[in-house]
Amino acid sequence: MARKIDLKQLSANVQKAVEAYENDGDDAAAYDHALEAIQKLQLAVEKPGDYAARLRYHGLQNIAIVMLAEMGVLQAIAARPDSSITVTELAKGTGCDELLIKRLLRQLTTNGICDEVAEYTYASNHMTQVFASPGQLAGFRYSTEQIFYIGSKIRSYLQESQVHKSQPVKQNAHQHAFGKTFWQLLASDPSAKENFDVFMKAARRGGHVQMWNERYPPVSKLKNEELKTGEEAVLMVDVGGGVGGQVGAFRKQCPDLPGKCILQDLPDTIKNNSSPPEGVELQAYDFFTPQPIKGARIYLFRSVCHDWDDSHSRQLLANTVAAMDPEYSRLLIDDWVLPDFGASLKATNMDINMMIMFDAMERTKNQWIKLLADVGLEIVEIYSTPGAAESIIETRVKR
Numbered sequence: 001m002a003r004k005i006d007l008k009q010l011s012a013n014v015q016k017a018v019e020a021y022e023n024d025g026d027d028a029a030a031y032d033h034a035l036e037a038i039q040k041l042q043l044a045v046e047k048p049g050d051y052a053a054r055l056r057y058h059g060l061q062n063i064a065i066v067m068l069a070e071m072g073v074l075q076a077i078a079a080r081p082d083s084s085i086t087v088t089e090l091a092k093g094t095g096c097d098e099l100l101i102k103r104l105l106r107q108l109t110t111n112g113i114c115d116e117v118a119e120y121t122y123a124s125n126h127m128t129q130v131f132a133s134p135g136q137l138a139g140f141r142y143s144t145e146q147i148f149y150i151g152s153k154i155r156s157y158l159q160e161s162q163v164h165k166s167q168p169v170k171q172n173a174h175q176h177a178f179g180k181t182f183w184q185l186l187a188s189d190p191s192a193k194e195n196f197d198v199f200m201k202a203a204r205r206g207g208h209v210q211m212w213n214e215r216y217p218p219v220s221k222l223k224n225e226e227l228k229t230g231e232e233a234v235l236m237v238d239v240g241g242g243v244g245g246q247v248g249a250f251r252k253q254c255p256d257l258p259g260k261c262i263l264q265d266l267p268d269t270i271k272n273n274s275s276p277p278e279g280v281e282l283q284a285y286d287f288f289t290p291q292p293i294k295g296a297r298i299y300l301f302r303s304v305c306h307d308w309d310d311s312h313s314r315q316l317l318a319n320t321v322a323a324m325d326p327e328y329s330r331l332l333i334d335d336w337v338l339p340d341f342g343a344s345l346k347a348t349n350m351d352i353n354m355m356i357m358f359d360a361m362e363r364t365k366n367q368w369i370k371l372l373a374d375v376g377l378e379i380v381e382i383y384s385t386p387g388a389a390e391s392i393i394e395t396r397v398k399r
């Protein structure tokens with residue numbers, strides 16, 4: 001039965017939502033509402049077959065972006081923010097084939113990633129500047145090299161594993177495709193490892209990411225607390241903190257608070273960290289072993305548990321819980337807290353990403369409560385910022 005759709009109402013909704021966004025471009029909720037209204041209208045207008053084709057060929061856009069980035073074309077356009085550039089100039093400047101550049105840029109301009117201002121002449125726009133940045137390009141490489149490859153094996157994965165029939169997972173989809181876990185792959189492939197670290201360090205969700213300390217109001221009250229002092233006192237440990245963007249931002253915000261700030265990650269990540277954050281100590285640490293830093297004020301796990309299934313998450317959390325001072329320490333999780341109804345596409349994308357990479361997941365509030373209780377933690381408060389993807393879950397040792 002054909003659905004009855006009130007296009008007039010949907011376009012009136014768009015107008016209203018866009019006006020609200022125009023009035024306050026910094027209002028994250030207004031931004032989300034505007035995009036949601038536009039998407040509803042687009043889906044109401046678009047014919048199902050066209051929508052299916054759009055999704056089917058979506059990956060080709062990622063492929064074109066990666067090719068143009070490898071060729072240096074995207075960066076060359078972005079390097080000229082105030083003037084246009086012809087295909088002949090691009091071919092000369094990059095040493096790449098003119099016809100290939102024309103074909104790939106035809107694709108990119110239809111997507112608005114740069115502008116076609118005259119025949120075979122292109123200009124950078126606000127999208128080009130962001131898309132050509134190292135962090136975004138690392139993200140596109142990750143999607144083509146990791147996600148697409150797993151996608152090419154997903155049917156054989158289901159057939160062999162029968163996970164969809166609730167069979168226990170012996171291998172996750174990444175292992176099935178690559179013959180190794182994601183972490184083993186990074187350990188054996190320095191270029192994939194470097195790419196992943198660049199991706200993680202960047203504002204990978206398009207510049208809307210706020211650092212944890214901007215989304216966790218109690219940071220501003222730390223100065224009023226009686227914090228531990230002395231050589232051994234530790235203010236914050238960023239566990240599995242990657243290259244240290246989060247702990248670095250915190251140290252910068254609170255340079256005068258007593259206690260060390262420590263960045264922990266796998267030995268290779270620590271060894272390869274060429275620009276460690278100022279005022280932060282680096283420590284190689286495997287979070288499946290006992291936490292060596294006892295009684296820190298804050299232990300942060302940002303985008304860590306979502307990489308692991310419940311059993312591994314319990315192990316890695318328990319290692320730090322054992323090191324906490326029950327009165328003084330707080331363990332913070334910075335991850336998605338999914339709603340039980342009406343999850344966004346951003347959230348569901350990340351959940352499926354975690355499923356195929358790690359047989360892991362983004363969790364709902366009830367799933368977090370259960371997982372944290374299993375390791376002896378209780379939730380003090382969940383801080384969610386409008387427009388931000390993840391929430392900060394503040395926990396303490398159960399009383």
Ligand SMILES: C[S@@+](CC[C@H](N)C(=O)[O-])C[C@H]1O[C@@H](n2cnc3c(N)ncnc32)[C@H](O)[C@@H]1O
Pocket residue numbers: 183200201239240241242243264265266269285286287288301302303304307
């Ligand atoms: C998704 S990244 C998140 C990085 C960082 N917290 C952030 O939000 O940008 C997960 C991090 O966990 C680290 N990791 C993976 N296995 C680990 C282990 N066994 N011990 C310590 N860190 C580990 C990875 O090297 C990576 O830096």
